[in-house]
Ligand SMILES: Nc1ncnc2c1ncn2[C@@H]1O[C@H](COP(=O)(O)OP(=O)(O)O)[C@@H](O)[C@H]1O
């Protein structure tokens with residue numbers, strides 16, 4: 001099975017390089033090229049095998065959503081010159097991730113189940129079940145650790161520690177809610193519920209910009225709307241479109257990202273299953289058939305598209 005595990009380019013005019021868990025980032029003057037590779041991470045750990053077409057799915061869903069929100073929140077993107085590449089402004093990232101949740105799922109549910117009734121300083125009502133809709137969407141930020149795990153943090157702590165200034169933080173909160181409303185609308189048009197997601201922001205020329213990817217299966221959780229209420233009533237699991245099934249598979253096989261734990265073996269069948277789920281999300285989300293780009297000369301293709309477009313202006 002072919003997949004892009006990593007890239008090792010040296011571009012003319014390149015000023016730096018950063019290998020993220022999933023994306024390879026090439027810096028140039030005031031901009032950067034983000035290459036979505038096929039790496040997959042869960043519990044902040046990069047898994048040993050790459051997932052065919054995952055990078056393309058991620059980059060294309062992100063691109064679509066960044067375009068579909070650009071009228072309400074300014075974002076970093078200048079162009080998407082390749083199925084796996086986005087080019088845009090290099091912003092100074094805020095050291096928080098803005099997580100927003102409309103439903104009690106994933107990490108929030110695991111905390112609630114363990115008895116917590118406050119998450120990141122936000123009070124949660126009694127009597128909720130897993131996947132219930134919250135009275136209103138809540139913002140539960142995390143720190144953006146340069147290594148290891150991101151941790152929950154409250155608005156109060158972010159301000160007290162001066163991680164973000166109060167003025168900027170109010171902007172981040174406002175943008176986060178606006179984006180989540182738009183994301184919810186976009187999902188609804190496709191018969192999906194946007195359960196929760198996270199946004200990252202940065203500054204460029206003194207202005208706050210939305211950065212990174214948005215509303216992708218890596219950064220978001222979706223349920224199918226059809227049958228949601230019935231399943232909740234019967235206490236059945238929801239039909240999910242997200243990376244949660246990968247986390248579930250890891251948990252079932254004894255891995256929760258804790259020190260000393262071993263990532264279970266990923267067989268071809270597991271890798272293919274994950275790839276199919278990402279493609280399914282793409283097709284449901286866009287309403288279009290996914291076009292698998294060939295892996296023949298994929299690195300040359302990416303390199304050329306970056307070279308041809310890195311210094312062109314907004315299009
Ligand atoms: N416009 C931007 N300016 C600066 N940094 C960005 C921008 N867009 C994305 N990033 C950063 O690029 C990285 C993308 O790669 P990713 O695989 O998500 O890495 P990580 O492991 O750090 O989450 C992230 O660290 C993200 O914050």
Ligand SMILES: [Mg+2]
Pocket residue numbers: 020
């Ligand atoms: Mg990231």
